[in-house]
Amino acid sequence: MDIIKPTEPQIILPDDIDPRWDWSRPIPSPGRSAVDFEERVDFRRLHRYRTGRARQALANSSLGAILCFDNNNIRYLTSSVIGEWSRDKICRYTLFTGNSEPYLWDFGSAAAHHRLFAPWLEKEHCHAGMLGLRGSVSEKAGLFKRAAKQIADLLRHEGVADLPLGVDVVEPPMFFALQAEGLTVVDAQQVMLDAREIKSMDEIILLNTAASMVDGAYHLIAENLKPGVRENDMVALANKFLYEQGSDDVEAINAVSGERCSPHPHNFTDRMYRPGDQAFFDIIQSFMGYRTCYYRTLNVGLQTPGQVDAYKQAREWIDDAIALVKPGMTTDKIAAVWPKAEEFGFANEMEAFGLQFGHGLGMALHERPIISRLVSFDHPFELKEGMVFALETYCPAMDGSGAARIEEEVVVTADGCKVITLFPAQELFVANRY
Numbered sequence: 001m002d003i004i005k006p007t008e009p010q011i012i013l014p015d016d017i018d019p020r021w022d023w024s025r026p027i028p029s030p031g032r033s034a035v036d037f038e039e040r041v042d043f044r045r046l047h048r049y050r051t052g053r054a055r056q057a058l059a060n061s062s063l064g065a066i067l068c069f070d071n072n073n074i075r076y077l078t079s080s081v082i083g084e085w086s087r088d089k090i091c092r093y094t095l096f097t098g099n100s101e102p103y104l105w106d107f108g109s110a111a112a113h114h115r116l117f118a119p120w121l122e123k124e125h126c127h128a129g130m131l132g133l134r135g136s137v138s139e140k141a142g143l144f145k146r147a148a149k150q151i152a153d154l155l156r157h158e159g160v161a162d163l164p165l166g167v168d169v170v171e172p173p174m175f176f177a178l179q180a181e182g183l184t185v186v187d188a189q190q191v192m193l194d195a196r197e198i199k200s201m202d203e204i205i206l207l208n209t210a211a212s213m214v215d216g217a218y219h220l221i222a223e224n225l226k227p228g229v230r231e232n233d234m235v236a237l238a239n240k241f242l243y244e245q246g247s248d249d250v251e252a253i254n255a256v257s258g259e260r261c262s263p264h265p266h267n268f269t270d271r272m273y274r275p276g277d278q279a280f281f282d283i284i285q286s287f288m289g290y291r292t293c294y295y296r297t298l299n300v301g302l303q304t305p306g307q308v309d310a311y312k313q314a315r316e317w318i319d320d321a322i323a324l325v326k327p328g329m330t331t332d333k334i335a336a337v338w339p340k341a342e343e344f345g346f347a348n349e350m351e352a353f354g355l356q357f358g359h360g361l362g363m364a365l366h367e368r369p370i371i372s373r374l375v376s377f378d379h380p381f382e383l384k385e386g387m388v389f390a391l392e393t394y395c396p397a398m399d400g401s402g403a404a405r406i407e408e409e410v411v412v413t414a415d416g417c418k419v420i421t422l423f424p425a426q427e428l429f430v431a432n433r434y
Helices: 043-059 071-078 110-117 143-157 172-180 189-196 201-224 231-244 305-324 331-335
Strands: 065-068 093-096 103-107 126-129 165-167 185-187 249-257 278-287 294-300 357-360 367-371 388-396 403-412 417-419 429-431
Touching: 043 065, 043 071, 043 093, 043 189, 043 201, 065 071, 065 189, 071 093, 071 189, 093 143, 103 110, 110 126, 143 172, 165 172, 172 185, 189 367, 201 231, 201 278, 201 294, 201 388, 201 403, 201 429, 231 249, 231 278, 278 403, 294 305, 305 331, 305 388, 305 403, 331 357, 331 367, 367 388
Parallel strands: 065 165, 103 126, 165 185, 294 429
Antiparallel strands: 065 093, 093 103, 249 278, 278 294, 294 403, 357 367, 357 388, 388 403, 403 417
């Protein structure tokens, strides 16, 4: 690989890492086309913000560079993506030293495509790369060794080879090949989470737009939720709608109903809905890489007193949590308003994990902060302006007739928070009421 020119440390420009928040107005949810008559998301500004945040996080760490194989981190650093099929292949990677723009190794012809259509990337930094495809190509083929040498040469060229190299996820042969080059390999995930925890207004608009798409999906579900329809039918319907609206990844849709509601199985089946069923859904999808996690509970045709009581309790727990959200609040205080695992039918907090829960949202489903009775009391985390996260609660019906699941996505503003998940959820929604 030819190295064109020496590198100098890059200056972090204040304008690049300015999040440009404006809490005096509603958070926009603009159309998804490019137009000349109003400002929407500025994707080049977004790229500068993300690389600026990463450069700042790297400078504040003990690392000399970060090497990322996780697709979310790759997209954050390079504003490049080649499709969801690549998410579990570990076939793409990017190197970021802070002294230059990111280097990107991509799958075959995608590298040539980037040189033509991604002018924000330096052409000489876009390379074809190929490693092991999770063991499908043997270490004996020499691809790991060759890639590790390229990376080590770049680190020496940029003057950071003597500092630790952070890696997020990696195939073991690549890890060993980097060590064989004399590199000290450590965890990069905390540095990337430092960068990603505060969202710019462009990111918040994308998250809000993603949520608006799920608003529409729930309206469609409410219109079609009736006896004779199955859980998988609703999943298919929502998938079709979301892809038509511009989703770039419907990661998962949970559809849980009737006797399947308690305990929560986190999946969907071909179970057919019956009159009086309680049904809850979680729609996890992304728009321009920014994800949703958005539960709603709806009843089929009618409701029972036990289902209504469960819903009211779940709503109370989530409202108590939302009321606490503001900059400076710590996650232990939010977790404390939720019930202990034993109080809603579980043996311990590990078994109940994810039911009374908060988690950061961005390019990944789980970013900072994580809020749970399992971890937050011993390791509290301070909320900051510009964080975006989901809060979710769960309450089984005492009469065994179902369970309520509610989730709201919130943006931490200067003096509180704004909820961006808008499908009605203050009271139990009965679809196609008899």
